[in-house]
Amino acid sequence: MTFPITYSPEVAKARIDGTPIVALESTIITHGMPFPQNVDTAREVEAVVREGGATPATIAILNGQLHVGLTDAELNELAQAKNVAKVSRADMPVCIASGGYGATTVAATMIAAHLAGIRVFATGGIGGVHRGAEETFDISADLREFSTTPVTVVAAGAKAILDIPKTLEVLETLGVPVITYGQDEMPAFWSRSSGLPSPLRLDDPAAIARAQEVRSAMGLPGGQLIANPIPMEAEIPREEIMPVIEDALVKSEAERITAKEVTPFLLDAMYKATAGRSLVANIALVKNNASLAAKIAGSFTNKG
Ligand code: PSU
Ligand code: MN
Numbered sequence: 001m002t003f004p005i006t007y008s009p010e011v012a013k014a015r016i017d018g019t020p021i022v023a024l025e026s027t028i029i030t031h032g033m034p035f036p037q038n039v040d041t042a043r044e045v046e047a048v049v050r051e052g053g054a055t056p057a058t059i060a061i062l063n064g065q066l067h068v069g070l071t072d073a074e075l076n077e078l079a080q081a082k083n084v085a086k087v088s089r090a091d092m093p094v095c096i097a098s099g100g101y102g103a104t105t106v107a108a109t110m111i112a113a114h115l116a117g118i119r120v121f122a123t124g125g126i127g128g129v130h131r132g133a134e135e136t137f138d139i140s141a142d143l144r145e146f147s148t149t150p151v152t153v154v155a156a157g158a159k160a161i162l163d164i165p166k167t168l169e170v171l172e173t174l175g176v177p178v179i180t181y182g183q184d185e186m187p188a189f190w191s192r193s194s195g196l197p198s199p200l201r202l203d204d205p206a207a208i209a210r211a212q213e214v215r216s217a218m219g220l221p222g223g224q225l226i227a228n229p230i231p232m233e234a235e236i237p238r239e240e241i242m243p244v245i246e247d248a249l250v251k252s253e254a255e256r257i258t259a260k261e262v263t264p265f266l267l268d269a270m271y272k273a274t275a276g277r278s279l280v281a282n283i284a285l286v287k288n289n290a291s292l293a294a295k296i297a298g299s300f301t302n303k304g
Helices: 009-017 037-051 072-080 092-097 106-115 141-146 164-173 205-217 238-254 259-273 277-297
Strands: 021-024 055-062 065-068 085-087 102-104 120-122 152-155 178-181 200-202 224-227
Touching (some): 021 037, 021 277, 037 055, 037 072, 037 277, 055 072, 055 092, 065 106, 092 102, 092 106, 102 106, 106 120, 120 277, 152 277, 178 205, 200 205, 205 224, 205 277, 238 259, 259 277
Parallel strands (some): 021 120, 085 102, 152 224, 178 200
Antiparallel strands (some): 055 065, 055 102
């Protein structure tokens, strides 16, 4: 039995034609950016994927239906909807079964992409091990997803609101390839530099696609994390962003923010503290990731 999926007209066509498709997540729209920048960015990111010769498939749950590819009207509706759940692996079946609205996280988007036969997905940043995880146990379900679901995810590295060394350790334990594109150092979302070496490096999108194909051909489950540094002109240097992050973390502790609310809270606090500059950087890096993802998607030898 195949799981019922609603495809947008352009994704349905790409599937028939066997042309490359790039999946996009929707939590970044509903919980990662304010309106109207969220819908503008979502449209721009889709345009970048098209310019790169691939078809964008934004993934979300609308009215209990799993959508792979949204029409412009659906995208607009989602960006303004109020009661949209942030849906990860654990929440996804419940959201669908109860006829709800859900924005998919990295983990849930990987699951949906795989169900739809899509191998590449572009986003901003992934979830990871939160600072203080030794107390809170707050480790994103995104990390484990990479060890089971065969989708290559292009992100700008892990945000420094997380504990990046611990995030890398967990990915290593789970056997997940962390591959930085074009530099030796692991990027840190708003900054090109994290101070940490990247476990792996590849400079060629075709080599990235090939690595995923080899991984699957060897019978190894799971995907790959591609860390793509933010474009130079958009980056906020580490010395500048670190104090802002520290402040946001102090605020989240003072307000006792926990669980799923942590990431959206920190992003919002940073947006306010940087007078919107963190968002400008976020938009630039997502578009940059969409462009690389389109190149990778076009490099898979076996499209199906
Ligand atoms: N990073 C961002 N913006 C986001 C997220 C991460 O820059 O919106 C979202 C992604 O959807 C990611 C999720 O999968 O947050 C991780 O949430 P948590 O830490 O609760 O697992
Ligand atoms: Mn969490």
